[in-house]
Amino acid sequence: MFVYSGAIHIHSTYSDGSLKPDEIANIANEVGLDYIIITDHNTLNALQFGYEKFYGKTMLIVGSEINDINNKNHYLVLGVDKLVGTFRDIGNNEYGNELPASKYVKEFHKLGAIGFIAHPFEKRTYFPQHPQFPWTCWESDYFDGIEIWNHMSEWMEGLTDSNKFNRLIHPLKSVISPDIEAVKKWDELNLKRKVSAIGSIDAHCHKQNVLGFFTLDIFPYKVLFKSIRTNVLLDEKINPADKKSFGKFKKEIINALKDGRSFIVNNYYGDAKGFRFFAEYKGEYYNIGEDFHIENEKKDNVILKCFVPKQARIKLIKNGKCIYETDSISGIWNYDGPGNYRVECWLGEKAWIFSNNIRITTKK
Numbered sequence: 031m032f033v034y035s036g037a038i039h040i041h042s043t044y045s046d047g048s049l050k051p052d053e054i055a056n057i058a059n060e061v062g063l064d065y066i067i068i069t070d071h072n073t074l075n076a077l078q079f080g081y082e083k084f085y086g087k088t089m090l091i092v093g094s095e096i097n098d099i100n101n102k103n104h105y106l107v108l109g110v111d112k113l114v115g116t117f118r119d120i121g122n123n124e125y126g127n128e129l130p131a132s133k134y135v136k137e138f139h140k141l142g143a144i145g146f147i148a149h150p151f152e153k154r155t156y157f158p159q160h161p162q163f164p165w166t167c168w169e170s171d172y173f174d175g176i177e178i179w180n181h182m183s184e185w186m187e188g189l190t191d192s193n194k195f196n197r198l199i200h201p202l203k204s205v206i207s208p209d210i211e212a213v214k215k216w217d218e219l220n221l222k223r224k225v226s227a228i229g230s231i232d233a234h235c236h237k238q239n240v241l242g243f244f245t246l247d248i249f250p251y252k253v254l255f256k257s258i259r260t261n262v263l264l265d266e267k268i269n270p271a272d273k274k275s276f277g278k279f280k281k282e283i284i285n286a287l288k289d290g291r292s293f294i295v296n297n298y299y300g301d302a303k304g305f306r307f308f309a310e311y312k313g314e315y316y317n318i319g320e321d322f323h324i325e326n327e328k329k330d331n332v333i334l335k336c337f338v339p340k341q342a343r344i345k346l347i348k349n350g351k352c353i354y355e356t357d358s359i360s361g362i363w364n365y366d367g368p369g370n371y372r373v374e375c376w377l378g379e380k381a382w383i384f385s386n387n388i389r390i391t392t393k394k
Protein backbone atom coordinates (compact mmCIF):
# COMPACT_ATOMS: atom_id res chain seq x y z
CA MET A 31 0.00 0.00 0.00
CA PHE A 32 1.26 3.46 -0.94
CA VAL A 33 0.13 6.76 0.55
CA TYR A 34 -0.06 9.90 -1.59
CA SER A 35 -0.60 13.35 -0.21
CA GLY A 36 -2.79 15.82 -2.06
CA ALA A 37 -4.40 19.24 -1.94
CA ILE A 38 -7.95 19.41 -3.23
CA HIS A 39 -10.16 22.31 -4.36
CA ILE A 40 -7.93 24.94 -5.88
CA HIS A 41 -8.87 27.89 -8.09
CA SER A 42 -6.59 29.12 -10.87
CA THR A 43 -6.81 32.10 -13.23
CA TYR A 44 -9.49 30.16 -15.13
CA SER A 45 -11.83 31.36 -12.37
CA ASP A 46 -11.06 33.52 -9.34
CA GLY A 47 -7.59 32.26 -8.50
CA SER A 48 -4.47 34.34 -8.98
CA LEU A 49 -2.01 31.94 -10.66
CA LYS A 50 -2.10 29.75 -13.74
CA PRO A 51 -2.52 25.98 -13.28
CA ASP A 52 1.12 25.20 -14.18
CA GLU A 53 2.41 27.86 -11.77
CA ILE A 54 0.32 26.37 -8.99
CA ALA A 55 1.53 22.85 -9.83
CA ASN A 56 5.17 23.93 -9.76
CA ILE A 57 4.68 25.33 -6.27
CA ALA A 58 2.99 22.09 -5.22
CA ASN A 59 5.97 20.15 -6.55
CA GLU A 60 8.35 22.33 -4.52
CA VAL A 61 6.36 21.63 -1.36
CA GLY A 62 6.32 17.89 -2.07
CA LEU A 63 2.64 17.31 -2.84
CA ASP A 64 1.93 14.15 -4.82
CA TYR A 65 -1.22 15.48 -6.43
CA ILE A 66 -3.37 18.61 -6.60
CA ILE A 67 -6.90 18.99 -7.86
CA ILE A 68 -7.78 22.25 -9.61
CA THR A 69 -11.51 22.96 -9.52
CA ASP A 70 -12.28 26.24 -11.25
CA HIS A 71 -15.85 27.51 -11.12
CA ASN A 72 -18.08 26.03 -13.82
CA THR A 73 -15.28 25.27 -16.28
CA LEU A 74 -12.83 22.57 -17.31
CA ASN A 75 -10.56 25.00 -19.12
CA ALA A 76 -7.45 23.80 -17.32
CA LEU A 77 -8.12 20.34 -18.73
CA GLN A 78 -9.01 21.55 -22.20
CA PHE A 79 -5.86 23.64 -22.43
CA GLY A 80 -3.69 20.66 -21.57
CA TYR A 81 -2.55 21.43 -18.03
CA GLU A 82 -3.38 17.99 -16.71
CA LYS A 83 -0.06 16.14 -16.35
CA PHE A 84 2.97 15.61 -14.12
CA TYR A 85 4.93 18.65 -12.91
CA GLY A 86 8.01 17.04 -11.44
CA LYS A 87 6.53 14.57 -8.96
CA THR A 88 3.19 16.35 -8.65
CA MET A 89 0.14 15.26 -10.64
CA LEU A 90 -2.17 18.09 -11.63
CA ILE A 91 -5.72 16.73 -11.90
CA VAL A 92 -8.57 18.90 -13.19
CA GLY A 93 -12.16 18.86 -11.92
CA SER A 94 -14.64 21.70 -11.60
CA GLU A 95 -16.71 23.44 -8.93
CA ILE A 96 -20.30 23.80 -10.09
CA ASN A 97 -22.90 26.14 -8.56
CA ASP A 98 -26.51 26.95 -9.32
CA ILE A 99 -27.86 30.30 -10.55
CA ASN A 100 -28.26 31.51 -6.95
CA ASN A 101 -24.57 30.73 -6.44
CA LYS A 102 -25.55 28.06 -3.89
CA ASN A 103 -24.89 24.31 -3.81
CA HIS A 104 -21.24 24.26 -4.74
CA TYR A 105 -20.33 20.82 -6.02
CA LEU A 106 -16.91 19.44 -6.91
CA VAL A 107 -16.92 17.08 -9.88
CA LEU A 108 -13.93 14.94 -10.81
CA GLY A 109 -13.18 12.47 -13.56
CA VAL A 110 -15.13 14.08 -16.42
CA ASP A 111 -14.05 15.75 -19.64
CA LYS A 112 -17.26 17.73 -20.11
CA LEU A 113 -19.80 19.48 -17.89
CA VAL A 114 -23.58 19.09 -17.85
CA GLY A 115 -26.16 21.91 -18.06
CA THR A 116 -25.96 25.42 -19.45
CA PHE A 117 -24.16 28.19 -17.63
CA ARG A 118 -25.67 31.62 -17.31
CA ASP A 119 -23.99 34.90 -16.39
CA ILE A 120 -25.23 35.73 -12.86
CA GLY A 121 -23.29 38.98 -12.44
CA ASN A 122 -20.02 39.84 -10.71
CA ASN A 123 -18.06 37.84 -13.28
CA GLU A 124 -19.77 34.72 -12.04
CA TYR A 125 -21.74 31.99 -13.75
CA GLY A 126 -24.37 29.55 -12.56
CA ASN A 127 -25.68 26.25 -13.87
CA GLU A 128 -29.26 26.59 -15.05
CA LEU A 129 -30.05 23.10 -13.78
CA PRO A 130 -31.08 22.88 -10.11
CA ALA A 131 -28.52 21.14 -7.89
CA SER A 132 -30.57 17.95 -7.59
CA LYS A 133 -30.43 17.66 -11.39
CA TYR A 134 -26.75 18.38 -11.91
CA VAL A 135 -25.77 16.00 -9.13
CA LYS A 136 -27.76 13.27 -10.85
CA GLU A 137 -26.60 14.14 -14.38
CA PHE A 138 -22.94 14.19 -13.37
CA HIS A 139 -23.43 10.83 -11.68
CA LYS A 140 -24.89 9.44 -14.91
CA LEU A 141 -21.89 10.80 -16.78
CA GLY A 142 -19.59 8.79 -14.50
CA ALA A 143 -18.30 11.78 -12.51
CA ILE A 144 -17.28 11.52 -8.89
CA GLY A 145 -18.97 14.32 -6.92
CA PHE A 146 -18.33 15.97 -3.57
CA ILE A 147 -20.51 18.52 -1.82
CA ALA A 148 -18.30 21.54 -1.09
CA HIS A 149 -18.42 23.47 2.22
CA PRO A 150 -21.93 22.15 3.05
CA PHE A 151 -22.56 24.23 6.18
CA GLU A 152 -20.59 27.34 5.42
CA LYS A 153 -21.53 30.23 7.72
CA ARG A 154 -19.07 32.97 6.86
CA THR A 155 -20.46 36.49 6.96
CA TYR A 156 -17.47 38.79 7.35
CA PHE A 157 -16.78 39.93 3.77
CA PRO A 158 -19.95 41.10 1.98
CA GLN A 159 -18.25 40.33 -1.34
CA HIS A 160 -17.57 36.72 -0.26
CA PRO A 161 -20.90 35.54 1.17
CA GLN A 162 -21.59 32.02 2.41
CA PHE A 163 -22.47 29.28 -0.05
CA PRO A 164 -24.07 26.41 1.90
CA TRP A 165 -25.57 23.21 0.49
CA THR A 166 -29.36 23.26 0.44
CA CYS A 167 -30.15 20.15 -1.56
CA TRP A 168 -29.82 17.18 0.81
CA GLU A 169 -32.68 15.37 -0.94
CA SER A 170 -30.21 14.53 -3.68
CA ASP A 171 -28.73 11.09 -3.19
CA TYR A 172 -26.21 10.77 -6.02
CA PHE A 173 -23.16 12.45 -4.53
CA ASP A 174 -20.15 10.38 -3.53
CA GLY A 175 -18.81 12.40 -0.66
CA ILE A 176 -18.69 15.65 1.24
CA GLU A 177 -16.02 18.13 2.14
CA ILE A 178 -15.93 18.03 5.95
CA TRP A 179 -12.99 20.42 6.26
CA ASN A 180 -12.45 23.51 4.11
CA HIS A 181 -9.58 25.80 5.08
CA MET A 182 -11.07 28.89 3.46
CA SER A 183 -14.52 28.50 5.04
CA GLU A 184 -13.13 27.85 8.51
CA TRP A 185 -10.73 30.77 8.28
CA MET A 186 -13.47 33.17 7.20
CA GLU A 187 -16.09 31.87 9.62
CA GLY A 188 -14.16 32.93 12.68
CA LEU A 189 -13.12 36.30 11.32
CA THR A 190 -13.80 39.43 13.37
CA ASP A 191 -12.53 43.02 13.28
CA SER A 192 -10.25 42.33 16.21
CA ASN A 193 -8.65 39.08 14.99
CA LYS A 194 -8.39 39.69 11.26
CA PHE A 195 -4.89 41.14 11.30
CA ASN A 196 -3.58 38.24 13.32
CA ARG A 197 -5.38 35.75 11.10
CA LEU A 198 -3.89 37.26 7.98
CA ILE A 199 -0.40 37.06 9.36
CA HIS A 200 -0.91 33.49 10.61
CA PRO A 201 -3.40 31.93 8.20
CA LEU A 202 -2.60 28.40 9.33
CA LYS A 203 -2.91 28.92 13.07
CA SER A 204 -6.61 29.66 13.08
CA VAL A 205 -7.58 26.38 11.42
CA ILE A 206 -8.69 24.13 14.25
CA SER A 207 -10.91 21.26 13.13
CA PRO A 208 -13.32 19.93 10.53
CA ASP A 209 -16.75 21.53 10.56
CA ILE A 210 -18.73 19.90 13.39
CA GLU A 211 -22.04 19.99 11.52
CA ALA A 212 -20.49 18.51 8.39
CA VAL A 213 -18.93 15.66 10.39
CA LYS A 214 -22.26 14.94 12.08
CA LYS A 215 -24.06 14.88 8.74
CA TRP A 216 -21.35 12.69 7.22
CA ASP A 217 -21.72 10.13 10.05
CA GLU A 218 -25.51 10.13 9.68
CA LEU A 219 -25.33 9.63 5.92
CA ASN A 220 -23.00 6.69 6.42
CA LEU A 221 -25.64 4.85 8.44
CA LYS A 222 -27.56 4.57 5.17
CA ARG A 223 -24.83 4.27 2.54
CA LYS A 224 -21.16 4.87 2.03
CA VAL A 225 -20.31 8.58 1.79
CA SER A 226 -16.65 9.51 1.81
CA ALA A 227 -15.06 12.60 3.32
CA ILE A 228 -12.42 14.90 1.92
CA GLY A 229 -10.57 17.89 3.34
CA SER A 230 -9.69 20.82 1.12
CA ILE A 231 -8.03 24.19 1.00
CA ASP A 232 -10.33 26.06 -1.39
CA ALA A 233 -7.36 28.14 -2.48
CA HIS A 234 -8.03 31.33 -4.41
CA CYS A 235 -5.25 33.59 -3.27
CA HIS A 236 -7.66 36.54 -3.30
CA LYS A 237 -6.38 40.04 -3.39
CA GLN A 238 -8.20 41.55 -0.49
CA ASN A 239 -8.36 45.07 0.81
CA VAL A 240 -8.32 44.11 4.44
CA LEU A 241 -7.24 47.06 6.44
CA GLY A 242 -8.77 49.74 4.32
CA PHE A 243 -5.50 51.05 2.95
CA PHE A 244 -3.58 48.22 1.34
CA THR A 245 -4.32 44.95 -0.38
CA LEU A 246 -2.83 41.64 0.58
CA ASP A 247 -2.78 38.25 -1.03
CA ILE A 248 -4.76 36.31 1.47
CA PHE A 249 -3.14 32.92 1.57
CA PRO A 250 -0.51 32.40 -1.06
CA TYR A 251 -0.86 28.90 -2.53
CA LYS A 252 2.43 27.87 -0.98
CA VAL A 253 1.14 28.60 2.52
CA LEU A 254 -2.12 26.75 1.92
CA PHE A 255 -0.25 23.70 0.69
CA LYS A 256 0.97 23.28 4.27
CA SER A 257 -2.59 23.11 5.53
CA ILE A 258 -5.41 20.60 4.92
CA ARG A 259 -4.56 17.60 2.78
CA THR A 260 -6.35 14.46 1.75
CA ASN A 261 -3.98 11.51 1.59
CA VAL A 262 -5.03 8.54 -0.52
CA LEU A 263 -4.09 4.87 -0.21
CA LEU A 264 -3.22 3.21 -3.49
CA ASP A 265 -2.19 -0.38 -4.25
CA GLU A 266 0.26 0.76 -6.86
CA LYS A 267 3.28 3.00 -6.81
CA ILE A 268 2.97 6.19 -8.87
CA ASN A 269 5.87 6.59 -11.24
CA PRO A 270 6.23 10.21 -12.43
CA ALA A 271 8.75 9.12 -15.08
CA ASP A 272 6.02 7.05 -16.71
CA LYS A 273 4.16 9.95 -18.32
CA LYS A 274 1.90 7.63 -20.29
CA SER A 275 0.40 6.22 -17.10
CA PHE A 276 -0.91 9.58 -15.94
CA GLY A 277 -4.49 8.64 -16.87
CA LYS A 278 -4.32 5.38 -14.96
CA PHE A 279 -2.91 7.00 -11.80
CA LYS A 280 -5.44 9.82 -12.04
CA LYS A 281 -8.25 7.29 -12.12
CA GLU A 282 -6.80 5.47 -9.11
CA ILE A 283 -6.60 8.66 -7.07
CA ILE A 284 -10.15 9.68 -7.94
CA ASN A 285 -11.47 6.21 -7.15
CA ALA A 286 -9.64 6.19 -3.81
CA LEU A 287 -11.33 9.50 -2.95
CA LYS A 288 -14.69 8.09 -4.00
CA ASP A 289 -14.28 4.92 -1.94
CA GLY A 290 -12.94 6.75 1.10
CA ARG A 291 -9.55 5.04 0.88
CA SER A 292 -8.17 8.22 2.32
CA PHE A 293 -7.62 10.28 5.43
CA ILE A 294 -7.57 14.00 6.02
CA VAL A 295 -4.61 15.63 7.72
CA ASN A 296 -3.79 19.15 8.80
CA ASN A 297 -0.17 19.11 7.73
CA TYR A 298 0.59 22.25 9.67
CA TYR A 299 0.57 20.12 12.83
CA GLY A 300 2.78 17.41 11.42
CA ASP A 301 3.29 15.10 8.52
CA ALA A 302 1.06 12.03 8.76
CA LYS A 303 3.71 9.73 7.31
CA GLY A 304 3.36 6.39 9.05
CA PHE A 305 -0.28 6.87 10.01
CA ARG A 306 -2.28 3.68 9.63
CA PHE A 307 -5.71 2.45 10.64
CA PHE A 308 -6.87 -1.05 9.77
CA ALA A 309 -8.92 -4.02 10.90
CA GLU A 310 -7.64 -7.56 11.26
CA TYR A 311 -10.08 -10.37 10.69
CA LYS A 312 -9.20 -14.03 10.09
CA GLY A 313 -5.65 -13.23 9.06
CA GLU A 314 -6.73 -10.56 6.56
CA TYR A 315 -6.15 -6.82 6.80
CA TYR A 316 -8.81 -4.26 5.88
CA ASN A 317 -7.68 -0.71 5.39
CA ILE A 318 -9.47 2.64 5.56
CA GLY A 319 -12.27 2.73 3.01
CA GLU A 320 -12.70 -1.05 2.86
CA ASP A 321 -15.84 -2.94 3.82
CA PHE A 322 -16.15 -6.51 5.01
CA HIS A 323 -18.59 -9.03 6.44
CA ILE A 324 -18.22 -10.98 9.64
CA GLU A 325 -19.35 -14.55 9.31
CA ASN A 326 -20.05 -15.58 12.87
CA GLU A 327 -20.65 -12.64 15.12
CA LYS A 328 -20.68 -14.73 18.31
CA LYS A 329 -17.39 -16.48 17.66
CA ASP A 330 -15.32 -14.28 15.41
CA ASN A 331 -13.37 -11.35 16.64
CA VAL A 332 -12.03 -8.32 14.86
CA ILE A 333 -9.08 -6.26 16.05
CA LEU A 334 -8.83 -2.62 15.08
CA LYS A 335 -5.38 -1.03 15.06
CA CYS A 336 -4.20 2.50 14.63
CA PHE A 337 -0.61 3.78 14.48
CA VAL A 338 0.23 7.47 14.60
CA PRO A 339 3.63 9.05 13.84
CA LYS A 340 3.64 11.00 17.11
CA GLN A 341 1.66 10.98 20.33
CA ALA A 342 -1.86 12.24 19.93
CA ARG A 343 -5.28 11.78 21.48
CA ILE A 344 -6.58 8.92 19.34
CA LYS A 345 -10.35 8.51 19.27
CA LEU A 346 -12.07 5.46 17.86
CA ILE A 347 -15.43 6.52 16.47
CA LYS A 348 -18.18 4.03 15.75
CA ASN A 349 -21.27 5.27 13.86
CA GLY A 350 -20.41 8.82 14.87
CA LYS A 351 -19.82 8.14 18.58
CA CYS A 352 -16.46 8.01 20.31
CA ILE A 353 -16.18 4.58 21.96
CA TYR A 354 -12.53 4.60 23.08
CA GLU A 355 -9.85 7.23 23.42
CA THR A 356 -6.23 7.14 24.40
CA ASP A 357 -3.20 9.46 24.51
CA SER A 358 -0.64 7.40 22.68
CA ILE A 359 1.13 6.64 19.44
CA SER A 360 -1.09 3.62 18.86
CA GLY A 361 -4.47 2.17 19.67
CA ILE A 362 -5.45 -1.49 19.59
CA TRP A 363 -9.09 -2.31 20.21
CA ASN A 364 -11.51 -5.20 20.07
CA TYR A 365 -14.34 -4.20 17.85
CA ASP A 366 -17.74 -3.41 19.26
CA GLY A 367 -20.13 -5.08 16.82
CA PRO A 368 -20.94 -4.24 13.22
CA GLY A 369 -20.81 -0.60 12.22
CA ASN A 370 -18.69 2.13 10.67
CA TYR A 371 -15.34 2.68 12.35
CA ARG A 372 -13.05 5.63 11.90
CA VAL A 373 -10.36 7.37 13.92
CA GLU A 374 -9.66 10.98 14.82
CA CYS A 375 -6.26 12.12 16.11
CA TRP A 376 -6.13 15.35 18.08
CA LEU A 377 -3.21 17.41 19.37
CA GLY A 378 -4.79 19.19 22.30
CA GLU A 379 -7.65 21.25 20.88
CA LYS A 380 -6.44 20.94 17.30
CA ALA A 381 -7.64 18.24 14.95
CA TRP A 382 -4.78 16.58 13.13
CA ILE A 383 -5.86 13.41 11.32
CA PHE A 384 -9.39 12.24 10.44
CA SER A 385 -9.73 8.88 8.67
CA ASN A 386 -12.57 7.65 6.53
CA ASN A 387 -14.55 4.62 7.70
CA ILE A 388 -13.91 0.91 7.69
CA ARG A 389 -17.40 -0.55 7.37
CA ILE A 390 -18.04 -3.86 9.11
CA THR A 391 -21.28 -5.73 8.53
CA THR A 392 -22.60 -9.15 9.48
CA LYS A 393 -23.74 -11.61 6.88
CA LYS A 394 -27.48 -11.86 6.55
Ligand SMILES: [Zn+2]
Pocket residue numbers: 095104148149163
Ligand atom coordinates in the same frame (compact mmCIF):
# COMPACT_ATOMS: atom_id res chain seq x y z
ZN1 LIG B 1 -17.31 27.13 -3.28
Ligand SMILES: [Zn+2]
Pocket residue numbers: 039041095232
Ligand atom coordinates in the same frame (compact mmCIF):
# COMPACT_ATOMS: atom_id res chain seq x y z
ZN1 LIG C 1 -14.06 27.00 -4.25
